[in-house]
Amino acid sequence: MNEQLLIVDRLTKAYPGVVANDAVSFGVAPGEVHALLGENGAGKSTLVKMIYGLVRPDSGTMTWKGAPYEPGSPHDARKTGIAMVFQHFSLFEALNVAENVALGMEDPPPMGQLAARIREVSTRYGLPLDPVRLVGELSAGERQRVEIIRCLLQDPKLLIMDEPTSVLTPQEVEILFETLRKLSAEGTAILYISHKLEEIRSLCDAATILRLGKVVGTCDPREKSARELAELMVGQTLHTPTRESADVGDVVLDIDGLSLESANPFGTPLKNINLKVRAGEVVGIGGVAGNGQDELLAALSGELPSHPTAIRLRGQDVGDLGPNPRRALGLLAAPEERLGHAAAPDMSLTENAALTGTIREHLADNGFIKWGKARTFAQAIIRDFDVRTPGPENVARSLSGGNLQKFVIGREVLQRPDVLVVNQPTWGVDASAAADIRQALLDLAAKGAAVICISQDLDELMEISDRFAALNEGRLSETRPARELSIEEIGLMMGGAHGMEVAHVQA
Amino acid sequence: MFRLEKRPAPSRFWTASTPVLAVVLTMLAGGAMFAFLGTDPLAAIRTIFWDPIFGEFAFYYRGQLLVKAAPLILIAIGLSLGFRAGIWNIGAEGQYIIGAISGAAFGLAFYPSESILLFPAMIVAGALGGWLWAMIPAILKTRFNTNEILVSLMLVYVAEAMLASVSSGLLRNPDGLGFPGSRNFKDYPAAHNNFLIESAGVHWGVVTAILAVIFAYALLNRHLLGFQIRLTGAAPKAARFAGVNPSMLVVICMGISGALAGLAGMFEVTGPAGQISIDFNSNYGFTAIIVAFLGRLNPIGVMLAGLLMALTYVGGDAAASTLGLPGAAIQLLQGMLLFFLLAVDVLANFKIRFGKTEAA
Numbered sequence: 001m002n003e004q005l006l007i008v009d010r011l012t013k014a015y016p017g018v019v020a021n022d023a024v025s026f027g028v029a030p031g032e033v034h035a036l037l038g039e040n041g042a043g044k045s046t047l048v049k050m051i052y053g054l055v056r057p058d059s060g061t062m063t064w065k066g067a068p069y070e071p072g073s074p075h076d077a078r079k080t081g082i083a084m085v086f087q088h089f090s091l092f093e094a095l096n097v098a099e100n101v102a103l104g105m106e107d108p109p110p111m112g113q114l115a116a117r118i119r120e121v122s123t124r125y126g127l128p129l130d131p132v133r134l135v136g137e138l139s140a141g142e143r144q145r146v147e148i149i150r151c152l153l154q155d156p157k158l159l160i161m162d163e164p165t166s167v168l169t170p171q172e173v174e175i176l177f178e179t180l181r182k183l184s185a186e187g188t189a190i191l192y193i194s195h196k197l198e199e200i201r202s203l204c205d206a207a208t209i210l211r212l213g214k215v216v217g218t219c220d221p222r223e224k225s226a227r228e229l230a231e232l233m234v235g236q237t238l239h240t241p242t243r244e245s246a247d248v249g250d251v252v253l254d255i256d257g258l259s260l261e262s263a264n265p266f267g268t269p270l271k272n273i274n275l276k277v278r279a280g281e282v283v284g285i286g287g288v289a290g291n292g293q294d295e296l297l298a299a300l301s302g303e304l305p306s307h308p309t310a311i312r313l314r315g316q317d318v319g320d321l322g323p324n325p326r327r328a329l330g331l332l333a334a335p336e337e338r339l340g341h342a343a344a345p346d347m348s349l350t351e352n353a354a355l356t357g358t359i360r361e362h363l364a365d366n367g368f369i370k371w372g373k374a375r376t377f378a379q380a381i382i383r384d385f386d387v388r389t390p391g392p393e394n395v396a397r398s399l400s401g402g403n404l405q406k407f408v409i410g411r412e413v414l415q416r417p418d419v420l421v422v423n424q425p426t427w428g429v430d431a432s433a434a435a436d437i438r439q440a441l442l443d444l445a446a447k448g449a450a451v452i453c454i455s456q457d458l459d460e461l462m463e464i465s466d467r468f469a470a471l472n473e474g475r476l477s478e479t480r481p482a483r484e485l486s487i488e489e490i491g492l493m494m495g496g497a498h499g500m501e502v503a504h505v506q507a
Numbered sequence: 508m509f510r511l512e513k514r515p516a517p518s519r520f521w522t523a524s525t526p527v528l529a530v531v532l533t534m535l536a537g538g539a540m541f542a543f544l545g546t547d548p549l550a551a552i553r554t555i556f557w558d559p560i561f562g563e564f565a566f567y568y569r570g571q572l573l574v575k576a577a578p579l580i581l582i583a584i585g586l587s588l589g590f591r592a593g594i595w596n597i598g599a600e601g602q603y604i605i606g607a608i609s610g611a612a613f614g615l616a617f618y619p620s621e622s623i624l625l626f627p628a629m630i631v632a633g634a635l636g637g638w639l640w641a642m643i644p645a646i647l648k649t650r651f652n653t654n655e656i657l658v659s660l661m662l663v664y665v666a667e668a669m670l671a672s673v674s675s676g677l678l679r680n681p682d683g684l685g686f687p688g689s690r691n692f693k694d695y696p697a698a699h700n701n702f703l704i705e706s707a708g709v710h711w712g713v714v715t716a717i718l719a720v721i722f723a724y725a726l727l728n729r730h731l732l733g734f735q736i737r738l739t740g741a742a743p744k745a746a747r748f749a750g751v752n753p754s755m756l757v758v759i760c761m762g763i764s765g766a767l768a769g770l771a772g773m774f775e776v777t778g779p780a781g782q783i784s785i786d787f788n789s790n791y792g793f794t795a796i797i798v799a800f801l802g803r804l805n806p807i808g809v810m811l812a813g814l815l816m817a818l819t820y821v822g823g824d825a826a827a828s829t830l831g832l833p834g835a836a837i838q839l840l841q842g843m844l845l846f847f848l849l850a851v852d853v854l855a856n857f858k859i860r861f862g863k864t865e866a867a
Contacts, residue, residue: 016512303747324750335748344742346517354734355749367731395517 011060020046026208035200038210053077083151084160093136140167170491197226249279258310268292277450284465292474297423301333330418342408345397353378360415385410402433423454511857521854529848555822570708577712578771580813582795585764587804592739598659599768600792601666602637606769607776609636614698637769645761649754689783700778712774723806
């Protein structure tokens with residue numbers, strides 16, 4: 001064990017009501033790419049925060065190159081040689097790349113020297129980056145490069161990466177992996193956090209699998225199938241969504257030349273979107289976050305009215321109708337943000353059931369809400385969608401993400417929509433809840449509804465879609481039958497590598 | 508050190524008991540203030556909070572209590588609906604003044620009518636006046652996205668200027684020997700808001716206030732509009748998703764609060780105040796903001812808070828006359844009440860934990 005770079009021994013951290021890490025042990029050798037695999041809430045983030053000095057463990061020890069390691073702050077961690085790229089970027093849009101890098105360094109060199117070093121390091125690792133460009137002008141993938149370069153300049157021995165690929169197109173992911181492989185070949189250890197199994201299988205040498213704060217297994221991910229990994233992660237046999245082949249019917253929803261300014265000054269305007277969706281089919285819409293997903297959902301739900309003829313439901317113009325008239329006609333939606341948009345956090349589940357259910361479930365009589373009936377509807381959602389909660393009088397924010405998401409999707413599915421539009425239906429949801437939600441969407445389509453699923457999870461889209469289209473800077477690509485598509489083609493549809501230069505890494 | 512930890516759900520216990528805690532803290536801090544002013548704090552607190560209801564002269568004060576509480580409750584009920592939805596009508600005082608002027612002017616225009624229809628028509632005129640005054644900030648907000656806080660507040664000063672103008676001009680008593688102020692409604696029976704039960708201080712304004720409480724309670728708990736109001740306040744984005752039209756809600760909420768404030772002004776000027784004069788308004792429109800929050804924007808709470816606030820007015824008057832406390836001290840006491848309420852409010856949603864802080 002002496003050749004290990006970092007050894008984590010029985011680390012335990014408890015928060016009120018939950019043990020985030022329970023005697024977690026594992027080791028990372030120099031040059032090893034080590035995956036931390038687990039569902040949301042398995043304790044991966046707490047674990048790396050302890051390693052990075054952001055959180056102090058309650059008990060347990062860490063050893064760095066044979067010596068005890070007790071970081072009191074990220075400052076200590078960086079001095080030791082540990083760097084971390086966070087899932088959420090901490091960059092200033094109004095500053096340029098070099099300035100942003102300097103802000104994150106312990107003792108930055110003079111600006112001119114720094115710019116030269118950024119150029120040098122970024123070319124060496126195949127992550128081209130211009131130090132004088134403003135961060136505000138960069139794509140998500142390029143911003144991530146800034147974070148990575150900032151870490152590499154400190155010459156780390158261990159690089160921690162927290163879900164780095166969630167903002168990248170497949171091509172960008174490949175560029176990143178080339179960089180990581182090169183770093184690993186040079187002896188830098190990488191701790192790679194993800195729940196994307198194929199990535200881990202292609203990149204990592206070893207994996208530690210966490211479930212509910214405990215280590216439930218270690219393995220060589222290249223020797224396991226994605227399904228085996230998933231079952232280790234979830235701890236149960238996974239149910240793969242299945243669908244009965246349904247006959248695709250007539251066009252129900254016709255989006256015809258939809259262009260729309262975003263309500264949000266930082267949003268993405270929609271540009272001439274055309275899409276026909278037939279009864280009984282699932283259309284998947286992919287794309288990197290921030291390319292018009294929220295605006296498309298708002299345009300379809302009725303929150304953002306558009307030109308009357310831009311959206312037609314069974315031949316009827318609905319573009320200028322608000323959410324409730326559209327619901328009356330059978331066009332339902334479930335937005336991405338569960339708390340605050342799809343549901344009111346401080347209101348009970350009964351009230352949240354009435355939030356969208358009033359029209360189709362006839363929950364109001366002369367303007368007076370029938371709370372008894374609303375409660376019955378909420379109970380039906382809880383029962384049919386296996387929402388874990390003591391009862392419908394509990395407030396929405398007391399539910400876990402997965403349970404609230406099942407409630408939000410269930411609320412729309414139970415209203416028998418003709419067209420259902422969902423945005424990120426399984427974002428931040430545990431694997432078994434995600435499988436239930438996908439199955440519910442497929443069942444809905446099998447019964448003859450048209451389903452539009454907007455998502456950034458390509459595996460999800462490939463699993464449930466009949467046809468696939470990609471959103472890129474507010475434009476929607478042509479749809480293609482999902483079965484014929486390769487991952488490279490999807491990447492190109494999503495806007496390629498956003499014009500970024502592909503890595504040319506010297507072997 | 509201590510830190511605040513968000514509760515998974517608001518605590519029912521603290522939601523109900525923070526107003527009581529705030530009253531107790533106000534008594535303590537207020538008592539300390541009275542002690543600094545050289546008054547026996549226990550005597551002052553007793554004179555303000557106890558004597559008006561149970562003391563020797565309670566028969567006189569009890570009637571005063573409802574007379575003061577009715578306009579506060581009436582205005583605060585309207586404000587609480589808007590506040591629930593995040594619509595901040597701060598200018599109830601102006602709507603109250605304009606309501607009073609409209610109602611009084613309508614009645615005075617028919618002097619000396621004896622029609623029994625006159626008083627109901629004046630009620631409508633008063634409500635309409637307040638509603639119109641509130642429509643100015645509402646329309647400006649929905650059309651031009653102006654800030655309703657500023658516009659409604661500034662309109663208070665316009666209303667005060669109009670009050671000064673009409674009391675010495677348009678509505679001045681022609682038989683009043685040139686003194687400012689309108690005819691006294693006590694001498695104009697068809698237009699007088701007389702006591703229905705004099706010993707209890709019940710006049711038509713009190714009846715209307717009770718009806719407003721019931722109306723607001725039913726609206727918020729049973730009606731779709733009330734649900735939309737609560738939803739807009741709790742989660743504006745979710746409200747849009749639920750199909751709420753925010754502009755419509757602004758117009759409705761401002762309209763209801765303006766009309767209720769106008770009613771309060773009309774009942775006040777034709778009853779307890781008796782005439783339009785430059786200072787008939789007792790800042791009820793501003794105090795009602797405190798009442799609305801003290802009552803947790805809940806109709807029943809607003810009713811209790813209105814009674815409590817009326818008590819500090821009545822008791823404060825008593826303390827001023829018997830103990831010689833300055834009027835400003837009473838206003839400070841009322842301010843403390845709101846301050847402590849907002850301060851302890853945090854307990855409903857947060858737990859206080861003692862111990863070391865930690866970066867999460």
